[in-house]
Amino acid sequence: xxxxxxxxxxxxxxxxxxxxxxxxxxxxxxxxxxxxxxxxxxxxxxxxxxxxxxxxxxxxxxxxxxxxxxxxxxxxxxxxxxxxxxxxxxxxxxxxxxxxxxxxxxxxxxxxxxxxxxxxxxxxxxxxxxxxxxxxxxxxxxxxxxxxxxxxxxxxxxxxxxxxxxxxxxxxxxxxxxxxxxxxxxxxxxxxxxxxxxxxxxxxxxxxxxxxxxxxxxxxxxxxxxxxxxxxxxxxxxxxxxxxxxxxxxxxxxxxxxxxxxxxxxxxxxxxxxxxxxx
Amino acid sequence: xxxxxxxxxxxxxxxxxxxxxxxxxxxxxxxxxxxxxxxxxxxxxxxxxxxxxxxxxxxxxxxxxxxxxxxxxxxxxxxxxxxxxxxxxxxxxxxxxxxxxxxxxxxxxxxxxxxxxxxxxxxxxxxxxxxxxxxxxxxxxxxxxxxxxxxxxxxxxxxxxxxxxxxxxxxxxxxxxxxxxxxxxxxxxxxxxxxxxxxxxxxxxxxxxxxxxxxxxxxxxxxxxxxxxxxxxxxxxxxxxxxxxxxxxxxxxxxxxxxxxxxxxxxxxxxxxxxxxxx
Numbered sequence: 001x002x003x004x005x006x007x008x009x010x011x012x013x014x015x016x017x018x019x020x021x022x023x024x025x026x027x028x029x030x031x032x033x034x035x036x037x038x039x040x041x042x043x044x045x046x047x048x049x050x051x052x053x054x055x056x057x058x059x060x061x062x063x064x065x066x067x068x069x070x071x072x073x074x075x076x077x078x079x080x081x082x083x084x085x086x087x088x089x090x091x092x093x094x095x096x097x098x099x100x101x102x103x104x105x106x107x108x109x110x111x112x113x114x115x116x117x118x119x120x121x122x123x124x125x126x127x128x129x130x131x132x133x134x135x136x137x138x139x140x141x142x143x144x145x146x147x148x149x150x151x152x153x154x155x156x157x158x159x160x161x162x163x164x165x166x167x168x169x170x171x172x173x174x175x176x177x178x179x180x181x182x183x184x185x186x187x188x189x190x191x192x193x194x195x196x197x198x199x200x201x202x203x204x205x206x207x208x209x210x211x212x213x214x215x216x217x218x219x220x221x222x223x224x225x226x227x228x229x230x231x232x233x234x235x236x237x238x239x240x241x242x243x244x245x246x247x248x249x250x251x252x253x254x255x256x257x258x259x260x261x262x263x264x265x266x267x268x269x270x271x272x273x274x275x276x277x278x279x
Numbered sequence: 280x281x282x283x284x285x286x287x288x289x290x291x292x293x294x295x296x297x298x299x300x301x302x303x304x305x306x307x308x309x310x311x312x313x314x315x316x317x318x319x320x321x322x323x324x325x326x327x328x329x330x331x332x333x334x335x336x337x338x339x340x341x342x343x344x345x346x347x348x349x350x351x352x353x354x355x356x357x358x359x360x361x362x363x364x365x366x367x368x369x370x371x372x373x374x375x376x377x378x379x380x381x382x383x384x385x386x387x388x389x390x391x392x393x394x395x396x397x398x399x400x401x402x403x404x405x406x407x408x409x410x411x412x413x414x415x416x417x418x419x420x421x422x423x424x425x426x427x428x429x430x431x432x433x434x435x436x437x438x439x440x441x442x443x444x445x446x447x448x449x450x451x452x453x454x455x456x457x458x459x460x461x462x463x464x465x466x467x468x469x470x471x472x473x474x475x476x477x478x479x480x481x482x483x484x485x486x487x488x489x490x491x492x493x494x495x496x497x498x499x500x501x502x503x504x505x506x507x508x509x510x511x512x513x514x515x516x517x518x519x520x521x522x523x524x525x526x527x528x529x530x531x532x533x534x535x536x537x538x539x540x541x542x543x544x545x546x547x548x549x550x551x552x553x554x555x556x557x558x
Contacts, residue, residue, distance in 0.1 A: 062341010209298015
C-alpha cells in the first residue's frame, strides 16, 4: 500500500493500480505514458484553466473527425509525433530509401495501370514523367513490386478532398514492376499546399506562430514480397516550404531535382530509384 | 537551421519551429508537451500499430462526448492527471481542508435553500444529517460562505444522469452561512458507484485490470469572499473502494465516520468543519 495519491507519489500510485496479470506491453506503454503525462503537468505546473482548455481542445479535435477528416492524425503530424513513430520503426541501412509519413490521403484498392499511364485525369497542371527502378541494396532489380503513387492536384487538393470536383483516381495510380524493376508513368509536378487548418489544429498552429504548409511532394507506397514496406515521398527541390514542412516529413535524401524538359506535352522529368531492404 | 527532422533532434526541431513572438506561456507549455510526447514514443519504441490504436482511441473518446458525457475528463481522472492538476494548484497549509477532484456532475445556478432543507427529493436512501461550520485557519466562523453540495442517489447516479427518472435538483443544494459560519442540511448517505464505463475509458480500465468504482462521497464546492475556493468531497469511512478510488480522489483528511443515529427518520449524522485559507 502506497497510501493515498499525492503530488509526490502520483506516478507510482496510478501505475500500482494496474492488475497483476495484464498484458506486459500494455503495462509498459501505459506506465510510461502516465509517467510522462504527470511529469509534464509538474514541469509546467499546469493550471486548472489550462487543463480545461486541453480537455475542450481534445474534445473538439475528436468531434471534427469524420470519414474525410482525421484531426488527431493532423495533431500527431504537426507535433512531430507521426514522423518520430515512423523513424523509430523504420531504421534502415545506408543506401536504402528512407521512409516518411504516410499521411491521411492514401486510398487502397485502386486499379493497376500499365506503365506509361497518365494518372492526371483532369488535364490540369504541369505534366511530369516519373521514371526509375525499384532495386535492392545491391542494385539488383525487384520484379513484382507494387507501387502506389498519389499527389495533390494543381489546386493543392487530393481527389478525395474534392469528390464532386475532381475525377475519381485523379493523380493516383498503381503500377507493378516487371523483371527489370523499372517504372514510368505520367503525372503532374505537385504543388505545396496547406493541411486542413480550419479546425483545432489550425488554431494551435496560429498560437504557435506556424504556417500550415507542406512542400510539394509525390507520395509512394511500395510493397514487394520479402522486402520491408516503403512509405515515402519525393519532394521537389526548390520548394519554399522544404525547410518548414508543417508535418516535419522532409529528408534530404528524398529531395529531387525535377528536370525541365523541352517538349510539347511534358514539362518535367523526375528520375528516382527506390532501394528496398530485405525483411 | 537544425537540419531536417531526425529521431535524435526531433524535440528541438519541432520546438524551434515556434514563432519568435508567441505567448511565452504557450511556448513553455507546448515545448514541454512536445518533449514529453517524444520521450514517451522513444521510451516505449511505440509501434505503428500502437500509434494507430491511439489515434483511434482518442477519436472515439472525443466522439462519445456529449452534453451529458465528458469522456476526456474521465480519461484524465482515471490516469491521475485531474488529481495531479488539482494538487499542484491547491497546496495548502496544515489545518486547511484539502481539495479533491471537481468531477463532471456539478450543476451551477441551483436554488439557494434554507438551512435544514432536505435535498433528497426522491425520498430514497438512508437519511443523513450533515452539519458543521465553515471557518478560517484560526477557527473563526466565515459568514456568507456559499456551499454547494451534491451526491449520487441510492442507485449510484446523479440527477443529471437520469433526467427522466430523478427529480431535478435531487440530492443537490446550495446553502449560505450566517454569522456563526454554521451549516446543516438533510441528504442521504451516498453510495459507491462506477464511473460511466461503456466507452473507451471503460475499455482502458479493463485492459489495465482496474475496476471503475468510486467510494461513496458527498461533493462540496465552497466559495467565500477573500478566501480560496474549496472543491472537495467527504468520503464515508468503511467504504470498500476507499483505497482504490478509480479517479484517485481520496485523501485521509477527507474520510469521515458517519455516525449511526437512533431515530425515526434520520439514520446517520455527518459532522465536518471546512477550513478555508485566505487568498
